Amino acid sequence: MKTLQQDLIARDYNVNWHPYTQMKTARDIIPIVRAQGSYIYDANDKRYIDAVSSWWVTLHGHAHPYITKKLSDQLLNLEQVIFAGFTHQPAIELSERLLELLPENQTKSFYSDNGSTAIEVALKMAIQANFNKAGKKKKIIAFKNGYHGDTFGAMSVSGRGIWTDPFGDMLFEVLFIDTPKLDNIEELKLFIDTHAKETICFIYEPLVQGAGGMLMHQPEPLSELMKYCKEREILLIQDEIFVGFGRTGRMFAANHLSESPDIMCFSKGLTGGTLPLGMTTCTEQIYNAFYSEDKTKALFHGHSFTASPLACTAALASLDLLLEKKTQESIKRIQDKHHSFIEQLSKHPKVLDARQCGTIFAMEWKTLQSTSYFSDMHDLLYPFFLERGVLMRPLGNIIYLVPPYCISDQDLDYIYSCILEALELI
Numbered sequence: 001m002k003t004l005q006q007d008l009i010a011r012d013y014n015v016n017w018h019p020y021t022q023m024k025t026a027r028d029i030i031p032i033v034r035a036q037g038s039y040i041y042d043a044n045d046k047r048y049i050d051a052v053s054s055w056w057v058t059l060h061g062h063a064h065p066y067i068t069k070k071l072s073d074q075l076l077n078l079e080q081v082i083f084a085g086f087t088h089q090p091a092i093e094l095s096e097r098l099l100e101l102l103p104e105n106q107t108k109s110f111y112s113d114n115g116s117t118a119i120e121v122a123l124k125m126a127i128q129a130n131f132n133k134a135g136k137k138k139k140i141i142a143f144k145n146g147y148h149g150d151t152f153g154a155m156s157v158s159g160r161g162i163w164t165d166p167f168g169d170m171l172f173e174v175l176f177i178d179t180p181k182l183d184n185i186e187e188l189k190l191f192i193d194t195h196a197k198e199t200i201c202f203i204y205e206p207l208v209q210g211a212g213g214m215l216m217h218q219p220e221p222l223s224e225l226m227k228y229c230k231e232r233e234i235l236l237i238q239d240e241i242f243v244g245f246g247r248t249g250r251m252f253a254a255n256h257l258s259e260s261p262d263i264m265c266f267s268k269g270l271t272g273g274t275l276p277l278g279m280t281t282c283t284e285q286i287y288n289a290f291y292s293e294d295k296t297k298a299l300f301h302g303h304s305f306t307a308s309p310l311a312c313t314a315a316l317a318s319l320d321l322l323l324e325k326k327t328q329e330s331i332k333r334i335q336d337k338h339h340s341f342i343e344q345l346s347k348h349p350k351v352l353d354a355r356q357c358g359t360i361f362a363m364e365w366k367t368l369q370s371t372s373y374f375s376d377m378h379d380l381l382y383p384f385f386l387e388r389g390v391l392m393r394p395l396g397n398i399i400y401l402v403p404p405y406c407i408s409d410q411d412l413d414y415i416y417s418c419i420l421e422a423l424e425l426i
């Protein structure tokens with residue numbers, strides 16, 4: 001007799017194609033049957049601590065009763081309605097409440113349904129704003145090693161590599177720059193200056209480049225770079241899809257920066273990780289570049305599920321929880337615990353680098369190979385942690401933690417002890 005676990009694995013393999021997965025060599029995909037708080041449970045009732053918030057989306061833990069209640073009420077009342085020509089309370093209230101928390105210059109919000117689409121909308125806003133004003137600009141600047149999503153526009157502005165190679169010729173041209181540090185900022189400014197007149201926008205992940213390997217840079221040089229771009233009328237697109245909603249220790253990465261972007265992108269934690277939703281906010285100036293008697297100046301974009309009432313409701317509930325004192329204290333608590341762990345790691349001979357930004361922790365393993373996503377370290381580390389009931393997804397030899405804010409001190413200590421054990425054994 002097959003167990004439920006074996007049965008689900010076999011049936012899944014027959015019909016499902018998984019993301020970022022070489023299906024031929026992938027180890028068994030794990031069927032998850034339920035989740036609660038920081039834990040997910042497989043069909044054998046084995047428990048895993050979700051140390052990566054299920055691909056960086058879960059904020060308050062799985063199946064949160066408060067979000068669930070609000071969602072089920074909404075589901076009985078209004079589950080879906082077209083957002084062109086119509087509107088609804090959850091979308092109005094969410095825009096009002098979120099814009100209130102963002103830098104003051106953000107006044108309008110455009111909904112979509114995931115992170116990549118929030119980026120597409122941002123790029124189309126910037127590019128069409130230039131077009132609507134009969135501008136001749138064509139260039140876009142982005143960071144090396146950036147990640148903004150998997151659709152074609154988002155791929156184009158992301159760092160190029162093995163992932164983008166098959167599509168390389170079809171991606172639009174982008175000028176890639178290093179992230180700013182005190183010692184390269186003048187060089188970056190010089191580069192930007194030579195392209196300033198033709199550049200529409202600069203798109204960046206502020207403070208932490210997530211998929212690029214949890215690479216971190218400081219707020220001061222980034223603010224300086226933002227200011228320099230603004231003075232040259234280069235629009236700033238700030239991708240807060242990963243870092244937003246408390247991950248950096250503050251509500252948004254924007255709260256660490258002295259300059260405000262023109263356009264901002266949100267998804268992932270926006271709904272507390274409950275449902276997919278994308279949001280692109282912008283300034284009144286951007287909005288006004290489309291605001292006209294002329295129908296051809298409208299923003300040509302929309303998705304079937306634009307501003308899903310359910311997703312907006314989940315986002316409102318998540319926001320309630322996020323603003324609670326208890327959650328804010330938890331964010332601080334996780335930040336402090338990472339900090340002490342990093343001190344403990346800093347002298348370890350196998351640790352190349354250990355770093356954090358708020359609740360985001362990352363550690364690079366010293367290996368003979370150069371650091372890469374395809375490093376064999378992943379294949380050693382991923383099952384090592386799974387066996388111990390911890391879900392982590394090393395990026396090559398970089399392991400990281402992006403826990404939900406409800407994670408207990410005990411579970412964090414257990415994860416740290418597993419990391420120390422791995423450092424001994426691997």
Ligand SMILES: *Cc1c(COP(=O)(O)O)cnc(C)c1O
Nearest residue numbers: 114115116147148149210241242
């Ligand atoms: C995940 C991510 C995206 C893409 O979001 P999806 O919902 O996966 O399409 C874009 N930007 C950043 C910084 C991300 O981490």
